[in-house]
Amino acid sequence: MEKFVTRASAAQPLKNADELIDSVETFIFDCDGVIWKGDKLIDGVPETLDLLRSKGKRLVFVTNNSTKSRKQYGKKFETLGLNVSEEEIFASSFAAAAYLKSIDFPKDKKVYVIGEDGILKELELAGFQYLGGPEDGAKKIELKPGFLMEHDKDVGAVVVGFDRYFNYYKVQYGTLCIRENPGCLFIATNRDAVTHLTDAQEWAGGGSMVGALLGSTQREPQVVGKPSTFMMDYVANKFGILKSQICMVGDRLDTDILFGQNGGCKTLLVLSGVTSLSMLQSPNNTIQPDFYTNKISDFLSLKAAAV
Amino acid sequence: MEKFVTRASAAQPLKNADELIDSVETFIFDCDGVIWKGDKLIDGVPETLDLLRSKGKRLVFVTNNSTKSRKQYGKKFETLGLNVSEEEIFASSFAAAAYLKSIDFPKDKKVYVIGEDGILKELELAGFQYLGGPEDGAKKIELKPGFLMEHDKDVGAVVVGFDRYFNYYKVQYGTLCIRENPGCLFIATNRDAVTHLTDAQEWAGGGSMVGALLGSTQREPQVVGKPSTFMMDYVANKFGILKSQICMVGDRLDTDILFGQNGGCKTLLVLSGVTSLSMLQSPNNTIQPDFYTNKISDFLSLKAAAV
Structure with a gap:
C-alpha cells in the first residue's frame, strides 16, 4: 500500500x-x-x-477574501446551488473579528477599517466599534498650508483587507492610527498578490493595501488569513x-x-x-x-x- | 587638527x-x-x-518629492525668496526621466505613471510618451461578471511616486503592465515612509504607493531617488x-x-x-x-x- x-x-x-x-x-x-x-x-x-x-x-x-461576511458568503454558495451553512464558512473578514475576540480587544476601543463591507459586518456581529470602510472611499485630503488630518485616538486596531475603494485618505488615516495611537494593532486579512474579482482576469489583491500601509508605517502586520x-x-x-x-x-x-x-x-x-x-x-x-x-x-x- | x-x-x-x-x-x-x-x-x-x-x-x-518638476520646484524656491536656478535642482521626478534616458528607453514605448504632475512634466520634457497620472485619479473599476481591465501593451515602464489621487484603478493598471507586458520596468521615485505635504503633520509618503505595487506584483522596483x-x-x-x-x-x-x-x-x-x-x-x-x-x-x- x-x-x-x-x-x-x-x-x-x-x-x-x-x-x-x-x-x-x-x-x-x-x-x-x-x-x-x-x-x-x-x-x-x-x-x-x-x-x-x-x-x-x-x-x-x-x-x-474579506469583501463578504460569512452570511454574505452563505448567499454566494446558495446562489451557486451549493448546500453550505454559514458555520462551515471561514472568511478572513470573520477571522479579523475572531482574532480581536481571541485577544480580548477592548470593546471601548475602535477599529479603523481599510476594506469592504464583509469586515464591517463581522466586526458588528462581534460587538466591536468601527469606523472607515467603504464610507471613506470618497474622502479626499486638502493640502492647504498648515492642514492636519485629525484621527480618532480611540482607534486601537487597523484592519486592512482588499478594498476597491482604496485611496490616499485611508492610507494616511490608518498610518496615523498605527503610528500615533500607543499600542495600536496592524491586522491584515491577507497579503494575497492577486484575487479573483471576476473570472476574466487576475486582480491586484489585498497584498496591495497591506503593502501600502507597510510602506508608510514600516510595521509588519499580524496576518489572520492564510x-x-x-x-x-x-x-x-x-x-x-x-x-x-x-x-x-x-x-x-x-x-x-x-x-x-x-x-x-x-x-x-x-x-x-x-x-x-x-x-x-x-x-x-x-x-x-x-x-x-x-x-x-x-x-x-x-x-x-x-x- | x-x-x-x-x-x-x-x-x-x-x-x-x-x-x-x-x-x-x-x-x-x-x-x-x-x-x-x-x-x-x-x-x-x-x-x-x-x-x-x-x-x-x-x-x-x-x-x-516627485510631485513637482524642476521648473515647478524653481518656483517654490523663488516664492520662498531663495535664489536657486532650475539646473541646481534634482527632484526624483526628474530622476525618473533621466533614468529612462540613461538606459535608452525606446521612444515608441510608453510610461504608465502612478504619481503627480511633476513626473508627467519631466517625462514630456525628456520626450517620452506617457499615460496615467492625475487623470486616472477619478477612474473606477466596474466588477460585473466577466469584466476585464484592458491595458496598453506598449507600456514598457511603470513609474511610481507619491500620489494623493492614488486608487485601485491605478494599482490594477500598473500591476497588469508590470506582470503582463514582457520586460516592463518598475521604477520608484522613492520609497519614503513619510513626506511633508504640509508642515502640520507627517504624511504617508511614496513608500505607500510603491508598497502597494510591490504587494500585487511581488517585484522589487528600481529606485531612482535617495x-x-x-x-x-x-x-x-x-x-x-x-x-x-x-x-x-x-x-x-x-x-x-x-x-x-x-x-x-x-x-x-x-x-x-x-x-x-x-x-x-x-x-x-x-x-x-x-x-x-x-x-x-x-x-x-x-x-x-x-x-
Whole structure:
C-alpha cells in the first residue's frame, strides 16, 4: 500500500482518492479556484461535496477574501446551488473579528477599517466599534498650508483587507492610527498578490493595501488569513479536530498549501485555479503539497477507477 | 587638527563649520526638513546659502518629492525668496526621466505613471510618451461578471511616486503592465515612509504607493531617488565633481545620509527635520553621519565661533 509522501518530497499526482478521503475526517477547501472561479462554479463541485458528506466528512470552506461576511458568503454558495451553512464558512473578514475576540480587544476601543463591507459586518456581529470602510472611499485630503488630518485616538486596531475603494485618505488615516495611537494593532486579512474579482482576469489583491500601509508605517502586520495559522487553529478548536485529520485543498502554493503545512495537515493542490503543473514542478518552487490533481471532482473518477 | 571621523564611528557634533566647508567643493542639500518644512522656510537658510556661494561652493538641491518638476520646484524656491536656478535642482521626478534616458528607453514605448504632475512634466520634457497620472485619479473599476481591465501593451515602464489621487484603478493598471507586458520596468521615485505635504503633520509618503505595487506584483522596483546612487552619479557626472568633494546634508538617516554614504560623500545630518538627537543616538540606529548639527544656519554661528 502506498504511503503518504512527506512534504520534503515532490508532490505526487493523486491516484487513489478513496485512500486520501479515508485518511482524514475533515476537508478544508479554499473557495476561489477550487469551488468557483469568480462567479462560475467549477465543474463537478456539487457532486464531489455530496460524496464527501455521504462519507461523513466534515467540510470547511476557508477564503482569504474579506469583501463578504460569512452570511454574505452563505448567499454566494446558495446562489451557486451549493448546500453550505454559514458555520462551515471561514472568511478572513470573520477571522479579523475572531482574532480581536481571541485577544480580548477592548470593546471601548475602535477599529479603523481599510476594506469592504464583509469586515464591517463581522466586526458588528462581534460587538466591536468601527469606523472607515467603504464610507471613506470618497474622502479626499486638502493640502492647504498648515492642514492636519485629525484621527480618532480611540482607534486601537487597523484592519486592512482588499478594498476597491482604496485611496490616499485611508492610507494616511490608518498610518496615523498605527503610528500615533500607543499600542495600536496592524491586522491584515491577507497579503494575497492577486484575487479573483471576476473570472476574466487576475486582480491586484489585498497584498496591495497591506503593502501600502507597510510602506508608510514600516510595521509588519499580524496576518489572520492564510497562510497564517490563526484560522486553522480556530477551526480545529471550534470543531475539536486533530490537525493531522484534516486535508487542506487549495489552488495556491504560497497561501493554501503553506497554510495546510503550517497547520500540520495533509495537503492537496488543485490545478483549477492560479497554479499550473509547470509552476508546481518549477525548480524555483519550494512548496510541495502531498498530492495534486486537476480539480476536486477528480475525487469522483479517481474513486471509480480505484474500485 | 581634528580629522574627519569615519562612518563606522558615532556621528560628531559639528564644531568647526569652516573646516567642513573648506574640505569640499559641493554641498548637496535635501529640501524638506533642511531648507523648508512644508511651506515654511527654515530660519537662516538664505544667509547660509549666500555664505556658501560667496566661498565659491557649488550648491545642489536634491529631493525625493516627485510631485513637482524642476521648473515647478524653481518656483517654490523663488516664492520662498531663495535664489536657486532650475539646473541646481534634482527632484526624483526628474530622476525618473533621466533614468529612462540613461538606459535608452525606446521612444515608441510608453510610461504608465502612478504619481503627480511633476513626473508627467519631466517625462514630456525628456520626450517620452506617457499615460496615467492625475487623470486616472477619478477612474473606477466596474466588477460585473466577466469584466476585464484592458491595458496598453506598449507600456514598457511603470513609474511610481507619491500620489494623493492614488486608487485601485491605478494599482490594477500598473500591476497588469508590470506582470503582463514582457520586460516592463518598475521604477520608484522613492520609497519614503513619510513626506511633508504640509508642515502640520507627517504624511504617508511614496513608500505607500510603491508598497502597494510591490504587494500585487511581488517585484522589487528600481529606485531612482535617495538612497539609490542614481541621482548622485548623475549629479557627479553632470558637473564633473569627485564624490569625495561633496558633502550631503539632510535630515533623514535612511535616505539622505545613506544616499551620501552610498555615494562616498561626506555627510551632515541636520536635526531640523524628522530625525531627533535621540533617534540618531539610539542603539537601534546603524546609520551614522560624519557630523550632525541643529540646522544649516549653524554654519553661520559655528563659523563665527571658530574665527
